[in-house]
Every structure is written in C-alpha cells, then in structure tokens.
Amino acid sequence: MKITDEDIDKLKQIAKEVRKSIIEEVYDAKSGHPGGALSCTDILVSLYFSQMNIDPKKPDDENRDRLILSKGHACAALYATLAHRGYLDKELLKTFRKLGSKLQGHPDKNKLPGIDMSSGSLGQGLSISNGMAMSSKLDSRGFRVYCIVGDGEIQEGQFWEAAMTSSHYKLDNLCVIIDKNKLQIDGRTSEVMNIDPLDKKMESFGFEVLEIDGNNIDEIITAIQKSKTIKNKPTAIIANTIKGKGVSFMEDLVQWHGKAPNEEEYEKAIKELI
Amino acid sequence: MDIENKKATRESYGEALVMLGEENNDIVVLDADLSTATKSDKFKKKFPERFFDMGISEQDMLGTAAGMATCGKIPFASTFAVFAAGRSYDQIRNSICYPNLNVKICGSHAGVTVGEDGATHQMLEDISIMKALPNMTIFSVSDDIQTKWAVRKASEIKTPVYIRTCRAKTPIIYDENESFEIGKAKVFGDGTDATVFATGVTVSESLMAKEELEKQGINIRVVDIFSIKPIDKETIIKCAKETKKLISVEDHNIIGGIGSSISDVLTENYPQKLYKMGINDRFGESGTSSELMKKFKITKDDIIEKVLGE
Numbered sequence: 111m112k113i114t115d116e117d118i119d120k121l122k123q124i125a126k127e128v129r130k131s132i133i134e135e136v137y138d139a140k141s142g143h144p145g146g147a148l149s150c151t152d153i154l155v156s157l158y159f160s161q162m163n164i165d166p167k168k169p170d171d172e173n174r175d176r177l178i179l180s181k182g183h184a185c186a187a188l189y190a191t192l193a194h195r196g197y198l199d200k201e202l203l204k205t206f207r208k209l210g211s212k213l214q215g216h217p218d219k220n221k222l223p224g225i226d227m228s229s230g231s232l233g234q235g236l237s238i239s240n241g242m243a244m245s246s247k248l249d250s251r252g253f254r255v256y257c258i259v260g261d262g263e264i265q266e267g268q269f270w271e272a273a274m275t276s277s278h279y280k281l282d283n284l285c286v287i288i289d290k291n292k293l294q295i296d297g298r299t300s301e302v303m304n305i306d307p308l309d310k311k312m313e314s315f316g317f318e319v320l321e322i323d324g325n326n327i328d329e330i331i332t333a334i335q336k337s338k339t340i341k342n343k344p345t346a347i348i349a350n351t352i353k354g355k356g357v358s359f360m361e362d363l364v365q366w367h368g369k370a371p372n373e374e375e376y377e378k379a380i381k382e383l384i
Numbered sequence: 385m386d387i388e389n390k391k392a393t394r395e396s397y398g399e400a401l402v403m404l405g406e407e408n409n410d411i412v413v414l415d416a417d418l419s420t421a422t423k424s425d426k427f428k429k430k431f432p433e434r435f436f437d438m439g440i441s442e443q444d445m446l447g448t449a450a451g452m453a454t455c456g457k458i459p460f461a462s463t464f465a466v467f468a469a470g471r472s473y474d475q476i477r478n479s480i481c482y483p484n485l486n487v488k489i490c491g492s493h494a495g496v497t498v499g500e501d502g503a504t505h506q507m508l509e510d511i512s513i514m515k516a517l518p519n520m521t522i523f524s525v526s527d528d529i530q531t532k533w534a535v536r537k538a539s540e541i542k543t544p545v546y547i548r549t550c551r552a553k554t555p556i557i558y559d560e561n562e563s564f565e566i567g568k569a570k571v572f573g574d575g576t577d578a579t580v581f582a583t584g585v586t587v588s589e590s591l592m593a594k595e596e597l598e599k600q601g602i603n604i605r606v607v608d609i610f611s612i613k614p615i616d617k618e619t620i621i622k623c624a625k626e627t628k629k630l631i632s633v634e635d636h637n638i639i640g641g642i643g644s645s646i647s648d649v650l651t652e653n654y655p656q657k658l659y660k661m662g663i664n665d666r667f668g669e670s671g672t673s674s675e676l677m678k679k680f681k682i683t684k685d686d687i688i689e690k691v692l693g694e
Contacts, residue, residue, distance in 0.1 A: 220484060231479075234443075237475075238448070238454070241449060244448065271439075275438060275439075
C-alpha cells in the first residue's frame, strides 16, 4: 500500500503522543526504562499503525502478524503503542509496574491481550520469533513475524544461534529489527562489548540487511515494505536510533536507561512532547 | 516384572512420538543433533516435515519450541537431560514456564546410568532444577509402558512437561493395559517392614530387592514415584504410617531429588526418618551403567542392605 506524506505526518504525531505516554508511565511508576523505550517508539508505531496485519479487537486471531519485543525492558513503549492503537484502555497505563497490574515491569503475555510473548531475559526473542515463523509456514497461514531486539542484547549467544536458525529454515516471513541505540547499562556498546560490523555479521548469517535511521518513520516503513518482498531468507533491519529520542535531556545519555524523571524533569519532558 | 524383556525408555519415547504423530498433526518434534540417541529420529523418519533439527543449540531449540507452542503446536523438544535442564534452564524458566506454554521437554540420558561418557553427561540435578519451576509437571519414567503413557499424557495437558528418560535398558515392569494417573504413585505390595520409594531405573532394582527379601520373610512395599511433580502426598503419608522404615533410592543427587520431595511431604504431615539413597552430592564418572550403579550404591543389593541395616 502506498504511504503518503500525510500518512507519515500522522504517524509522526502518534509517535509523539506515544512518547508522552511513555514518560507518564515511567513517571507514575517512579521506575522503568525510558531510554530504550523512546529509541524504539517510531519502529513500534510504524508497525502497529501501518505495517502489521492486526486487529486490536481480535488480539488472539491465529492469522495475525506477531510482534516480539525481545528487549522486554522497553515495554513502556509497547504498552503505550497498544493503548493508542486501541488494545487497552489508556487509563491502564497508570498502573505500569504497580502491584496487581496487567502492565508488568517486563511483558507478560498471559496478563495483557496484545502481548504476543512474555519477554525480559535478553537474547531469547529471536528464537521465539523463529518458532512462530516456522509455524506460520507449516500451516500456510501467511502471517509475518517482527522481532525487535536491542543492540546490547545481541551480545547474548542465543541470538546468534537463533540467527543461524532463521536463515537455515529460510524464514522470509521473519523480520528482525535491531534497535541500535549504541548504549547499554555499562556505557557505549562499542566500548562495553563491540558488536560491529553488524551489517557484515548479519549478512554472513544469511540475512537480507537494510540499514536505516530508526527514528525516521519514512525510512522505517520503506524498509519494512522491502522486507515483505524478500524471498527465501530473513530480513534484518539495522535501525540506527538515539536512546532517549524525543526528550532533549535524555537523548544519548546512558543514565536514562533505567531511571524515572523527577517532577521537574517530567514537566520539562512533557512540554517538549506537546 | 519381566526381567528378561528389557528396553531403554528412550526407545519407548521415540516410538510413542510416532504413535502421537499419526493421531495429531499439531505434534512437532525438535532435537539438537542427538536424534539418533534421544530416539526422536523415529519421528523424523515418519514425519520429516514436522521434525526440526536445530543443530547443537539447545537454548535456541527450547525458545523455538516456545514460539511454536504460542501458535497452537505441541512441540516435543528432546536432548540429553544435562543440556535440557542444565544448559537451557533460563529458556525453560522465562520462555516456557513463566508464559506457561504447551512445550514438552524430554531429558534423555539422565543419571549416572549414562555410563562411559562420564560426569559431564550424567545429569544428576535435573529433578531438582525442574521441580523448582512453577507450572512445570515432571515425569520420571521406569519402563516402556509407563514412558508411552507419559508421552501421551504430556501431549494432552496444555502446560509445560519435563520427561526424564534413561539410556540404560530396564525391564518391562507394567502390563500393557496398566493405567496411570498424574500425581498418583504406583504401589507394589503392602509389606510393613519398609517402604522403598524409587523412580526411573531404580524401580526395577527395588522390585528385585522386594522379591529377594520376601524369601527371607521380610515384606516391603515399593512405590514408583513416576509423577514427581505433582507428587502423591497421600501415598507417602500412608506408607509412613504403615511401614517401619522409609527409604528413597534414585539415580540423581540426593539433594533435590525424589528423596527431598518425599522429605518435604513428611516434614509437613507426618515427620519420620527417611534414608536417602542416591548420588551423594558429587559428580559421576566413566564406567558401565551397572558398574556405576554399584559404585554409587543404588542396586538391588544396596537396597536390601539398607532395608536390613540399622
């Protein structure tokens, strides 16, 4: 489907609203992971509001496209996206990370409709996604699977086991999106444990590799559309993003990986997102 | 019990998979380059399109199985117990048990009875690790008939199941039409001199001990704890009340095995001394299966000695 400039503007506006919700969630919870949530917001919005075959009224539809947020700590972004898309009441976002909430600190598929898989322990999402993509092929259902992983996360060995599997089984219905925000808890990814050259690594593992600005919705959509046309191999989109994107004082700063803003910071952030 | 007619429970596992595969298209089987040893290759030959070799990557295999389960498949993932419960613990915990997915894990080649491969391949703590996971059901099977029941039952319940099988050949204990129930142990005899709780390969050893002791006028009962989680509390308490001595015997570390589970039940309900026979907090070593059973004192003769001892 052709995407117009008007569509892109609309998606940009939604992304801004989702970012505002993320800040509210983390502020209300007094904890959470704003940096990595803000870096993948444009990806989630592009998928749920434009590219995925989903229906918020039928979160369990067997033929729906799947989204696995392997970097589960970024769930404030997923919850906000799902809320804005109509999967859940926006009021629920206020319960994020609180006792008895459906919005757990890391996603729980059995608590919240719309969550395709529980996640949190890093490096496991691509294996899960492969299993889903293989099932889709086995039953000729034709659904596609999108897996968002963090760039720090792929230091886990299981990711590379899974990457072998994706290409061995020619999972062309699978698209892994690497949210490359270049920061992890202990510092710059390049300094903590370098993952580059990532494009060459993914290529050598048998992926069609597309490298984009992961905070540019136009580029995200073009890449996802391209991934749908690739045959006999999986796609990896290397999405170069900025951790904390959209809130000036959080951008590219590792201390916002897992910290909530105080009142003053909260108000400042919200002002930037209106 | 038919002592002459022996069969390894891993063989029975492979045959049971084929039977299930014929009946249910949703059954899929995954292996991590050990299909000829775990015997899942029997399924592979019959249903190649529903068999997935994942290579030597157990963590990926279990994650893949979890993904398949979310799409309505009933995956059986097989590998050696040490690589299933040990190497892939976090995947089982976070990607299978926490989301409570319909994944069946077969840990074959459990215990010192693996034999010559030695300590790295002899899983002695899988029961301990697996039983600590919420949502997990655990079967540890003692013969061909029970294995086939366990595989079928695992496919019927919609939650995670761990099936522990062994490499060594063991006698056929049960009649073909024997019925089993989750959480119900099988009790042999009603002797009151002692109860021997056993699981897997030690069940037949215990039954042989029972027979020999009878000749000496000592009457014991043997309890096959094949359903480790849930465990049959009622039978354990009943045996504690009715028999003079309680013994558990297993091809597993005595820390965290069936002995520990039985102790938990006794402590809360009917405190009684329990003699725990098994591998005493050490690693195994190379040797034949029967040599190792002797070395670690889990044979018929060791059980007899324990029953007769002070």
